[in-house]
Amino acid sequence: MAKEVLNRWAAHSYCRTIAILLLFWRNILVVRPEDRLADDGVTSWKTPRDSYLRVAGDGEGSSFKVALFADLHFGEDAWTDWGPQQDLNSVNVMSTVLDAENPDFVVYLGDVITANNLPIHNASLYWDQAISPTRARNIPWASLFGNHDDMPFEWPIDWFSSSGIPQILCPSANSSGGDECSFKGTTRLELMRNEITHRPLSYTGFGPRDLWPSVSNYVLTLVSPNKDKKLPLMFMYFLDSGGGSYPEVISSVQSEWFRNKSQEVNPDSSVPEIVFWHIPSKAYKKVAKKVVGKQTRCVGSMFQEQVAAQEAEMGMMKRLRERPSVKAVFVGHNHGLDWCCPYEKMWLCYARHTGYGGYGNWDRGARILEISEEPFSLKSWIRMENGTLHSEVVLSM
Ligand SMILES: *[C@@H]1O[C@H](CO)[C@@H](O)[C@H](O)[C@H]1NC(C)=O
Ligand SMILES: *[C@@H]1O[C@H](CO)[C@@H](O)[C@H](O)[C@H]1NC(C)=O
Ligand SMILES: *[C@@H]1O[C@H](CO)[C@@H](O)[C@H](O)[C@H]1NC(C)=O
Ligand SMILES: *[C@@H]1O[C@H](CO)[C@@H](O)[C@H](O)[C@H]1NC(C)=O
Numbered sequence: 001m002a003k004e005v006l007n008r009w010a011a012h013s014y015c016r017t018i019a020i021l022l023l024f025w026r027n028i029l030v031v032r033p034e035d036r037l038a039d040d041g042v043t044s045w046k047t048p049r050d051s052y053l054r055v056a057g058d059g060e061g062s063s064f065k066v067a068l069f070a071d072l073h074f075g076e077d078a079w080t081d082w083g084p085q086q087d088l089n090s091v092n093v094m095s096t097v098l099d100a101e102n103p104d105f106v107v108y109l110g111d112v113i114t115a116n117n118l119p120i121h122n123a124s125l126y127w128d129q130a131i132s133p134t135r136a137r138n139i140p141w142a143s144l145f146g147n148h149d150d151m152p153f154e155w156p157i158d159w160f161s162s163s164g165i166p167q168i169l170c171p172s173a174n175s176s177g178g179d180e181c182s183f184k185g186t187t188r189l190e191l192m193r194n195e196i197t198h199r200p201l202s203y204t205g206f207g208p209r210d211l212w213p214s215v216s217n218y219v220l221t222l223v224s225p226n227k228d229k230k231l232p233l234m235f236m237y238f239l240d241s242g243g244g245s246y247p248e249v250i251s252s253v254q255s256e257w258f259r260n261k262s263q264e265v266n267p268d269s270s271v272p273e274i275v276f277w278h279i280p281s282k283a284y285k286k287v288a289k290k291v292v293g294k295q296t297r298c299v300g301s302m303f304q305e306q307v308a309a310q311e312a313e314m315g316m317m318k319r320l321r322e323r324p325s326v327k328a329v330f331v332g333h334n335h336g337l338d339w340c341c342p343y344e345k346m347w348l349c350y351a352r353h354t355g356y357g358g359y360g361n362w363d364r365g366a367r368i369l370e371i372s373e374e375p376f377s378l379k380s381w382i383r384m385e386n387g388t389l390h391s392e393v394v395l396s397m
Helices: 002-031 082-101 120-136 188-198 252-265 282-290 316-321
Strands: 052-054 063-069 105-108 141-143 218-223 232-238 273-276 326-331 340-343 346-350 365-372 377-384 389-394
Touching: 063 082, 082 120, 082 365, 082 377, 105 120, 120 141, 120 188, 218 252, 232 252, 252 316, 282 340, 282 346, 316 326, 326 377
Parallel strands: 052 218, 063 105, 105 141, 232 273, 273 326, 326 346
Antiparallel strands: 063 365, 218 232, 340 346, 365 377, 377 389
């Protein structure tokens, strides 16, 4: 009897020790500072790469060039003849821009795919296709999510017409909408896990877990070519502006994360910073309204369509305004707009619609950024598919 009690007590205490150890371990996972790590509740994974990008060259007159690819919408209507042709066209745009500009880095600015009703297997496949021109040229890149990259499943009305449900999505007429049918949509975590675990040239990072469902929140540091010092030249922040499976918004927790992170890496605001996300904030709408009929420093197309802003402003713009080091914000989402306008002490910019997928038939192109040091300067222009350049602007003033 006594032995049994003792055994039970031992077992109990053993379990408790394990539980405490697990808790402790979990806490270590949760408080770790590294943004590239994540724990999706099932597995955790790591990548050995750091978040530093180094400018090539010897310091004197060296520069770093970034191409922004926005709204590619790969995999859209993949079951029609139209979809795959658009993807080929988009590959051509990217290839043309990459060969003309020879950038050091590429930013995929969201809506990389149109994930509506794609099983995750296919979504990752299309995502990889969208990355392929960059990967083929050995250029590193980073990506963030737009509102079309992770979508809940929606029944398309034409699946109820005579052509019916595509066989590929539902192989068995007898299946009830479970796994066999893949009627699940995609998720940000699955997409990103695929990119991070399989693509060594990717600098994309998971945000800290407490920002979820918002995922692509991380910072990259551009360092000077001098190999002896890890001298930051510029910080690049990437944020997930939502949409798809959750509201189109940058949450107040995300803006708090930005405040914490920027204070940690750049406490005295002495190093220039730029910021990327997909859906314009409400400030873009205000800026566009103000310039109607006025002489301004704005460049680019401003009135092809209305600014489609986030649903709410939860403090992110205030955080940006507080930091004199923030030079510019870059968004996509509106396919017909490619302007840059001054706003307070920074610039608000659109990229240029790069993909043939998605709405609108405006000519395709890409925004290019050129960062130079000594003295620091940030210049930008748009490279069109047909090779022409326009809208050059200096954003570091
Ligand atoms: C999904 O991928 C499978 C296998 O690669 C392919 O046969 C199918 O056509 C794809 N479906 C869609 C909707 O792209
Ligand atoms: C549907 O599938 C279940 C289980 O897989 C099977 O028992 C049943 O006979 C099937 N019904 C039809 C109509 O094929
Ligand atoms: C920001 O920092 C404060 C103070 O250290 C901390 O309490 C808070 O949890 C942090 N928030 C985020 C989102 O990182
Ligand atoms: C290239 O495209 C631009 C704008 O998209 C257009 O204005 C220009 O005329 C085109 N140039 C050539 C040479 O086709």
